[in-house]
Amino acid sequence: APAAPSPLAPAWTLPLQAAPVRGGARRRRRRAGGHVTPGGGAEAGAGAAAGSAMSLRERSPSGAVEAGENAAAEASPAEASPAEPDGPGRCLSLLPWDRFSAWLHCVCVVGFDLELGQAVEVIYPLHSKLTDKEKTNICYLSFPDSNSGCLGDTQFCFRFRRSTGRKVSFCCFLDQLDRDLPVYLKKDPAYYYGYVYFRQVRDKSLKRGYFQKSLVLISKLPYVHLFRTMLKQIAPEYFEKSEAFLEAVCSDVDRWPPPIPGKILHLPIMGIIMKLRIPTYRDKPGTTPIVQNMHQADAQISMALPTVHEVDLFRCFCPVFFHIQMLWELVLLGEPLVVMAPSPSESSETVLALVSCISPLKYCSDFRPYFTIHDSEFKEYTTRTQAPPSVILGVTNPFFAKTLQHWPHIIRIGDIKLPGEVPKQVKVKKLKNLKTLDSKPGVYTSYKPYLNKDEEIVKQLQKGVQQKRPTEAQSVILRRYFLELTESFIIPLERYVASLMPLQKCISPWKSPPQLRQFSQDDFMKTLEKAGPQLTSGLKGDWIGLYRHFLKSPNFDGWFRSRQKEMTQKLEALHLEALCNENLVFWSQKHTEVETVDLVLKLKNKLLQADREHLPVKTDTLKKLQMHINDIILALPDDLQDILLKTGTT
Secondary structure (H helix, E strand, O other): OOOOOOOOOHHHOOOOOOOOOOHHHHHHOOOOOOOEOOOOOEOOOHHHHHHHHHHHHHHOHHHHHHHHOOOOOOOOHHHOOOOOOOHHHHHOOOOOOHHHHHHOOEEEEEEEEOOOEEEEEEEEOOOOOOOHHHHHHHHHHOOOOHHHOOOEEEEEEEEEEOOOOOOOOOOHHHHHHHHOOOHHHOOOOOEEEEEEEEEEEEOOOOOOOEEEEEEEEEEOOOOHHHHHHHHHHHHHHHHHHOHHHHHHHHHHHOOOOOOOOOOEEEEEEOOEEEEEEOOOOOOOOOOOOOOOOOOHHHOOOOEEOOOOOOOOHHHHHHHHHHHHHHHHHHHHOOOOEEEEOOOHHHHHHHHHHHHHOOOOOOOOOEEEOOOOOOOOOHHHHHOOOOOOOOEEEEEOOOHHHHHOOOOOEEEEOOOOOOOOOOOOOOOOEOHHHOOOOOOOOEEEEOOOOOEOOOHHHHHHHHHHHHOOOOHHHHHHHHHHHHHHHHHHHHHHHHHHHHOOOOOHHHOOOOOOOOOOOOOOHHHHHHHHHHHOHHHOOOOOEOHHHHHHHHOOOHHHHHHHHHHHHHHHHHHHHHHHHHHHOOOHHHHHHOOOHHHHHHHHHHHHHHHHHHHHOOOOOOHHHHHHHHHHHHHHHHOOOHHHHHHHHHOOOO
16 A cells, blocks of 8 residues: 655645744743632732732732733633643733733723813722723713713713724633633623713812712623622712722722633622623523522622623613514614614613624624714714714714714614503604604614514513513513524524535545635525525515625624634644544654654644644543654654754744
8 A cells, every 4th residue: 555645745735834832921920929829819818918919010010911911810620621731720820910800901980170071080900001092082981971961870881992002911711711701702802891880969069069970990891780780889889988999899809710601600899799600602592590699608699690791681672672673683784873862871781782682693893882972983983985884883962963864773762761551663764854862762764674573572572561571571582582583594504604614534634624615605595495594483574685685794704704713623623633543653654754853843833723723622632642743753863852852833
């Protein structure tokens, strides 16, 4: 039988360029003095720990910021990814505030200055870095527009772009945490969320006659309900006690466990413990494991959160729930949408509800729960020289009624209140009727839905209102409806894309992994006749037209890129397994030293690729491949052994 082809032959052209090893960065992360115990604090007492944490930060702010940008965290070997043979132990070295950074970037206090206007008064922790542009955005987004008239306490959230050119460091363990999340909860490194607790009360002692201040949590995590709950607990007390209290809050957060998906987490905050669970991609869509709060062991638990990220869907859609199906289509297709609301609270909740209605699909365009005329992207998003971008904006300033008149789809909502009676049917209004923010609530668009209206869901929700069904139950019904609609739409696409995967028998250890077949719109459309959405949905309408429109949208592009990456990684993983099942030592004995050295270098690159790209490979497979490499090297002359053992990548 002919010998196996040489790894130098064109058939073995591995598309691999090894990345530089990040070991140097990891070594730099070793703490100077002391170490963090598994229990969550430094080995010294709690008070001393907080003090030493701050002093360490002050002594080495640059190193702390670099390492704290994306926090490291501890885990047991059992929690390691199969793709990481060494487990997350490489990231166990924790700097002070790393635990804090896993949850929050910083905490800001924004006040009103008579001469300067809104201004950031305090940033905690003290080492936290924000650019001038980011501070300006936070200042304006942390206060309601003056027309909102928000007296008392108001909570809302916003989202803004991080400044370009910022230094970002990564940690393998936090990358693993992000990989375990559902796609719609993954962090977007280009954006920050701001969670706001705004207080405006009369105060005659102040020159302006009002006390106006916002406590703002800045985070990369989209955990709206968690941070809203946290602010509700700490903000009122902060307004009474000021900075020392805020420092204590930050120290509490720095003792939180890392945000591991799928685990029950206990988060202490100023004498209260929040108990919660972050979803994982393995969870069945539409199910939320209940976090119980009744066991005796949990006697100290003060609060069990049913969700970390969901908003009250029915409450948000109540003003326009006759049009929920059309709104689902508009969000699915990535159409430009404006939500005009009387306050940031209503605008932010409605925008977040819209974005979540296509879950488990990820909304891949930009969205701004609260957007102002001072936003750094104001000109970009309101220009009339080009078509409106694919973005969802939540606004409250009457100026936008004129500025965004050219936008194709506008939702106008009044004060969100739970209806005591059945809402009246509201027709879709023509855009020319929208002249001011005082226009009647409704949906202003000329869009014609592709699908026929589902009257059943409207009747079901109306019946719930008549029977005074709790809003939580109404939200569950609405969420399930959106989920079934999205799944019916996406399953035919999933089925077709899976068919683009090469057969396993096409994978040879002596050739590069085969490529995925190209996506063909015509071929996909042909599959819809027998395996379309009609198999799982009773809705009639122009499904073909909806798919054609969707295939041109940013949401399809984002979804397909994600699937493409997953399948390519699966092919690489299968190729690694095929290599492991070959007798590579026997092969090397029948080939020249040059060919054998080339094989060793390419196998090492394969291992590095598996680690760098987190390929879905079993730990045993990687260990076996490493053994193959070691056995091949040991069979070579001593001088080559020394060189190859020292060589990491080429």
